[in-house]
Amino acid sequence: MHKSEIAAFEAEARTFLAERLAAMGPDEGGLANFYLRKLETGRIFSRYDRELIALLEGEARVVHAGIGIGQLSAALALQGSEVLGFEGDLRRHAAAEALRLRLAPDARYSIAFARFPDGLDPAYDPSGATLLFTNVAATWPDETYEAMFAMMHRFRRTILDLARFGDARQEPAEQAELAERIAAKGLALTPLNFVAEKTAFMEIRRAA
Ligand SMILES: C[S@@+](CC[C@H](N)C(=O)[O-])C[C@H]1O[C@@H](n2cnc3c(N)ncnc32)[C@H](O)[C@@H]1O
Numbered sequence: 001m002h003k004s005e006i007a008a009f010e011a012e013a014r015t016f017l018a019e020r021l022a023a024m025g026p027d028e029g030g031l032a033n034f035y036l037r038k039l040e041t042g043r044i045f046s047r048y049d050r051e052l053i054a055l056l057e058g059e060a061r062v063v064h065a066g067i068g069i070g071q072l073s074a075a076l077a078l079q080g081s082e083v084l085g086f087e088g089d090l091r092r093h094a095a096a097e098a099l100r101l102r103l104a105p106d107a108r109y110s111i112a113f114a115r116f117p118d119g120l121d122p123a124y125d126p127s128g129a130t131l132l133f134t135n136v137a138a139t140w141p142d143e144t145y146e147a148m149f150a151m152m153h154r155f156r157r158t159i160l161d162l163a164r165f166g167d168a169r170q171e172p173a174e175q176a177e178l179a180e181r182i183a184a185k186g187l188a189l190t191p192l193n194f195v196a197e198k199t200a201f202m203e204i205r206r207a208a
Pocket residue numbers: 034065066067068069086087088089092114115116117133134135136137138
């Protein structure tokens with residue numbers, strides 16, 4: 001996506017988000033602070049969104065787990081990837097579906113209202129696809145972590161942020177602990193060295 005396309009997307013998404021939040025009223029429909037801040041700053045894309053848009057240009061297939069309102073997954077689909085998004089929260093899923101219809105109606109982009117990985121269709125072939133997690137600090141039980149690690153073996157590669165994967169981890173030691181846990185599953189981690197602050201994005205593949 002060129003800078004001008006990103007700016008046009010953000011302008012349209014800002015209007016979408018403002019209308020959506022206004023229509024929901026004080027309840028905010030589960031969108032709350034994370035998205036209000038986006039409106040206040042005018043930046044619909046987080047810095048890591050922008051870095052991922054650049055990194056994933058040309059990627060054939062992406063599964064994005066925990067898309068929120070789906071600004072990143074819609075952008076990835078608009079630049080040509082076939083994207084399958086998962087969102088486990090009903091109102092965020094509804095917002096993501098509305099954003100998809102407004103900004104990316106013709107893109108190859110579908111959204112499941114389901115928790116990943118439980119909702120992944122057994123017929124989906126993950127072997128050639130990238131599995132992506134961005135800011136899913138959602139307090140997962142241990143069995144969810146184990147199911148995620150098992151999935152990482154099935155996808156071509158996984159991209160995740162050690163600082164926000166199932167929990168928030170700002171301390172390097174906490175991030176290293178998760179990295180060790182992943183490596184112990186026979187997976188190899190390579191830092192992506194993103195400039196986005198307070199993130200620790202990694203690319204993960206099966207160890208050779
Ligand atoms: C803080 S929001 C961030 C949204 C988006 N990833 C971003 O970075 O802008 C995290 C979202 O992930 C969803 N989520 C967390 N774990 C999930 C799972 N296992 N499956 C589907 N959705 C999940 C939550 O419902 C929430 O909407």
